[in-house]
Amino acid sequence: MKSWIAFWNILKKDIKNYYLKPPNISWGIIFPLSWTLMQLIRSPGRNILELLPGLISMSVLFGTTSMLAVTITFERSGRSFDRLLLAPISLNVMVLAKIAGTILFGIFNAFVPVIFASFFIDLSAIDWGLLLLAVLMIAITSSLTGLLIAVSAKQVFEAQTFSNFFRFPMLFLCGLFIPISSLPLFLRPVSFCLPLTYGTDILRGTIVGANILSPLLSSGMLLIFAVVLFFICRHNINEKWIL
Amino acid sequence: MGMVNVSNLKKTYGNFTAVNDISFEIDKGEIFGFLGPNGAGKTSTLNMIIGLSRPTAEEITVDGIDVKSQTKKAQAIMGIVPDESNLYNEMDGFDNLCFCAALYGMRKEEREPKARQLLEQFRLKDAGKRPFKAYSKGMRRKLTIAAALIHSPQVLFLDEPTTGIDVESSRQIRDMVLELKKKGTTIFLTTHYIEEAERICDRIAFIAEGQIVASGTVPQLMESISHDHAIQFVTDKNFESLPVELEALFKGNEVTIRPDHSLVMASEQRIPLFPVMEFFHNKEVEVYEARELRPSLEDVFVKLTGIESSVLKKDKEKGGH
Structure with missing residues (x-):
């Protein structure tokens, strides 16, 4: 019960202090909208439905990784993060509480292009349960990637730089806009080492029916990535922040 | 067994040894002061005890709980005030206290009245709804201490609690520390203010290098x-020859004239007063005052650590005093 109180209050504090701030809300809306419009203007003939999986994945990826990496680095540099390290709560509870807010923010980001698209196209064929599962799993793995970046960064600008170092290659390697089958042969194994590939593939399957892996396999892979990233983050926090 | 037990504590950063084989024990309800200049190892020691830094030690226990293996259990009974206020700038005073209480698993119906009571106790009631970033240095420090007390800890760790804050806030904090002691709280306090340590600590450890x-x-x-004895004489007149004559007459004494023209006799033995007074009488020197000079804690610190008190004073200046 005590852990739950701590978990809920960390989550509530993060949402109130960071995610519900006007700049972040507007960023969470404007960024996915801009990308959607950019893709539509650049390729006017393309079906919005085909673009949607990539746009959803990208919105979640950018929203989660940057937010968590930046907020944690910000709290670390102001030393308020020490409060959490000194509280009688386990590292597991602390990590889960910190990523929970980001996951919710990522899910919110994901639905911006979906809502936008709903004004132009019929989305009734989408398996919403599977879409939500994919969005959730992408949000979890991306948040944990953000946390991994935060553990390595000392300053906010470092966190932003590291985030981009991870994110931009993922845009091209995970089948968001370029199908994996169109990538050079030597890059394809790299694609399958990135969690976003599996999340995007589930989204492709549920939105346009163009998945290359079974949703069950992709979900399993995402779950494995989430567990492995969680333990790496936990280990790194223990090693790097408890000096 | 003491409330806090530390034995053979050691911490190295690369080739630099920040803490070198430190051992001490703090009894329940005691105020234990850790006095030393900046960089002496005070905060490094504290961080290891509170679980923010990995120690190399044979034993660290708080109320019998092994800090190394049961860090979280030990942290539950600790209140920690770091050297820099580490509350959330975006949140107001009341919300900061409530959030800290929630980290210790306190329910809303417990934490809100406790937060109000602490704001009142620390004279921050009117600032309770003001964002933390708008607080003055003294207010920030007081709220940070209030946050450390929100879960009524058995042991309170204070790292330089009065550094860089105004005189009134410092006084309030010292009074609060003494009040907590009366209630049975064990207090570990690091400071580089000799007077502060002397005034409020039951025991003091001098730490250097x-x-x-x-x-x-x-x-x-x-x-x-204090095996050195010294007597200061305030007289109506002084002759330059007096020190030499006194030293010749009273063997083993060192006699000096101070800038205020008073005369100081120092000796490892007790100084018999009557013969000295008789000497002054024969020389027709009127003695207005004769008082024994006792060493101050600052003298003790300087003598034992070899660190000039000016080093501590410089630290004070850096701290804003």
Whole structure:
């Protein structure tokens, strides 16, 4: 019960202090909208439905990784993060509480292009349960990637730089806009080492029916990535922040 | 067994040894002061005890709980005030206290009245709804201490609690520390203010270059150098020849004239007063005042650590005083 109180209050504090701030809300809306419009203007003939999986994945990826990496680095540099390290709560509870807010923010980001698209196209064929599962799993793995970046960064600008170092290659390697089958042969194994590939593939399957892996396999892979990233983050926090 | 037990504590960063084989024990309800200049190893020691830094030690226990293996259990009974206020700038005072209480698993119906009570106690009631970033240095420090007390800890760790804050806030904090002691809270306090340590600590440890040089109560520490006796004479006139004549007459005494023209006789033995007074009488020197000079804690610190008190004073200036 005590852990739950701590978990809920960390989550509530993060949402109130960071995610519900006007700049972040507007960023969470404007960024996915801009990308959607950019893709539509650049390729006017393309079906919005085909673009949607990539746009959803990208919105979640950018929203989660940057937010968590930046907020944690910000709290670390102001030393308020020490409060959490000194509280009688386990590292597991602390990590889960910190990523929970980001996951919710990522899910919110994901639905911006979906809502936008709903004004132009019929989305009734989408398996919403599977879409939500994919969005959730992408949000979890991306948040944990953000946390991994935060553990390595000392300053906010470092966190932003590291985030981009991870994110931009993922845009091209995970089948968001370029199908994996169109990538050079030597890059394809790299694609399958990135969690976003599996999340995007589930989204492709549920939105346009163009998945290359079974949703069950992709979900399993995402779950494995989430567990492995969680333990790496936990280990790194223990090693790097408890000096 | 003490409330806090530390034995053979050591911490190295690369080739630099920040803490070198430190051992001490703090009894329940005691105020234990850790006095030393900046960089002496005070905060490194504290961070290891509170679980923010990985120690190399044979034993660290708080109320019998092994901090190394049961860090979280030990942290539950600790209140920690770091050297820099680490509350959330975006949140107001009341919300900061409630959030800290929630981290210790306190329910809303417990934490809100406790937060109000602490705001009142620390005279921050009117600032309770003001964002933390708008607080003055003294207010920030007081709220940070209030946050450390929100879960009524058994042991309170204070790292330089009055550094860089106004006189009134410092006084309030010292009074609060003494009040907590009365209620049975064990307090570990690091400081580089000699007067503060002398005024409120039951026992003091002098730390320099990562090692405890001496520890004990103020009288015990004084005792370690008080085998020197000194008497100051305030007279109506002084002759330059007086010190030489006195030293010749009273063997083993060192006689000096101070800038205020008073005369100081120092000796390892007690100084018999009557023969000295007789000497002054024969020389037709009127003695207005004769008083024994006792060493201050600052003298003890300087003598035992070899660190000039000016180093501590410089630290004070850096701290904003």
